[in-house]
Amino acid sequence: MKKDYYSDLGIANNASQDDIKKAFRKLAHQHHPDKQGGDEKRFKEINEAYQVLSDPQKRQQYDQYGHANHQAGAGFSWEDMARQGGNGGGVQFDFGDLGDVFGDMFGFGGSKKGARRDTRGSDLQIDIDIELKEAITGLKKELRIPKSVKCDACAGSGAEPGSKVITCPTCAGSGQVATTQRTILGVFQSAAPCSACKATGKKIEKKCKACSGDGRVRKEGKISVSVPAGIDDGQTLRLSGEGEAGSQGAPAGDLYVRIHVRSDKRFARKGDDLYSDLEVSYSQAALGDKIKFLTHDGMMEVKVPAAIQTGQLIRLSNLGLPHLQKKGRGDLYIRIVVATPKSLNRKQKELFEQLKREGL
Ligand SMILES: [Zn+2]
Numbered sequence: 001m002k003k004d005y006y007s008d009l010g011i012a013n014n015a016s017q018d019d020i021k022k023a024f025r026k027l028a029h030q031h032h033p034d035k036q037g038g039d040e041k042r043f044k045e046i047n048e049a050y051q052v053l054s055d056p057q058k059r060q061q062y063d064q065y066g067h068a069n070h071q072a073g074a075g076f077s078w079e080d081m082a083r084q085g086g087n088g089g090g091v092q093f094d095f096g097d098l099g100d101v102f103g104d105m106f107g108f109g110g111s112k113k114g115a116r117r118d119t120r121g122s123d124l125q126i127d128i129d130i131e132l133k134e135a136i137t138g139l140k141k142e143l144r145i146p147k148s149v150k151c152d153a154c155a156g157s158g159a160e161p162g163s164k165v166i167t168c169p170t171c172a173g174s175g176q177v178a179t180t181q182r183t184i185l186g187v188f189q190s191a192a193p194c195s196a197c198k199a200t201g202k203k204i205e206k207k208c209k210a211c212s213g214d215g216r217v218r219k220e221g222k223i224s225v226s227v228p229a230g231i232d233d234g235q236t237l238r239l240s241g242e243g244e245a246g247s248q249g250a251p252a253g254d255l256y257v258r259i260h261v262r263s264d265k266r267f268a269r270k271g272d273d274l275y276s277d278l279e280v281s282y283s284q285a286a287l288g289d290k291i292k293f294l295t296h297d298g299m300m301e302v303k304v305p306a307a308i309q310t311g312q313l314i315r316l317s318n319l320g321l322p323h324l325q326k327k328g329r330g331d332l333y334i335r336i337v338v339a340t341p342k343s344l345n346r347k348q349k350e351l352f353e354q355l356k357r358e359g360l
Pocket residue numbers: 151152153154155156157158159208209210211212213214215216
């Protein structure tokens with residue numbers, strides 16, 4: 001079955017943020033897995049749909065590219081996008097997993113969510129500019145960004161080399177402690193991250209001097225980004241694990257690279273098609289001609305048919321942008337502009353006068 005976040009929440013594609021929130025609250029109540037008759041799978045779906053649609057930027061991307069398009073994409077999935085906004089992907093639901101809405105509803109959630117996310121490194125976002133021709137061919141780019149990286153001295157453990165790392169006595173190494181919460185929906189048993197060990201399950205005997213026990217240091221990170229051919233302005237690539245390092249060896253965050261494609265002097269872009277103007281003289285327009293034209297694939301000969309008018313398009317198929325993550329390319333449209341001569345010598349003037357007498 002084709003996935004669709006709007007139908008997951010039972011709302012229309014033009015639903016307001018208010019409608020989205022209302023639909024989510026209603027369905028989350030209905031399907032909460034800790035409730036009788038709850039349905040964890042359905043609840044996850046609802047939560048995922050909400051994480052994407054409640055964020056205007058993610059929603060816009062979702063509307064633009066749809067679900068299927070990015071499902072198979074290298075390193076990109078809406079499921080990850082949704083998770084990024086909500087939780088660390090844990091199996092057990094707690095109120096932190098629900099984002100802000102349950103926090104709003106029951107008056108807690110905020111601080112716990114913060115504690116849970118402490119250990120995983122933060123996501124980073126950067127913007128890069130590329131030329132249209134780079135969007136056509138795709139490119140590899142070396143980026144240098146200041147970020148937290150794993151401490152070399154302790155290999156990210158946070159423990160001074162030679163010292164021991166022991167099991168956290170508070171949570172017996174599980175990283176989680178059980179809590180009970182009373183809410184209007186009943187009593188919820190849930191797991192909260194252990195604050196004594198920041199959910200790592202480990203306790204450091206002697207802190208690493210180089211990183212003060214954090215397991216990471218600030219550094220300039222070098223990252224190689226592959227920008228796929230066909231990328232459009234405003235699209236974002238996710239580089240898994242290339243964000244800030246996590247503390248004490250916890251997983252790193254992700255790096256989001258937003259692409260800006262600079263506008264080009266000769267070629268305008270519409271989707272995967274390109275448009276470019278070609279000036280022809282009166283006689284070329286009237287009689288037809290073959291005209292050399294420089295494309296991104298090299299010099300091409302454009303056959304201009306007789307009696308062509310300004311604004312008419314000549315299509316050169318497969319000379320547009322490659323379709324992103326699909327086979328094939330868009331087309332190149334040559335827009336004809338019939339140019340009036342700016343000056344005439346005597347002979348040309350006589351010829352034009354003859355044409356005028358002929359009614360042309
Ligand atoms: Zn260290």
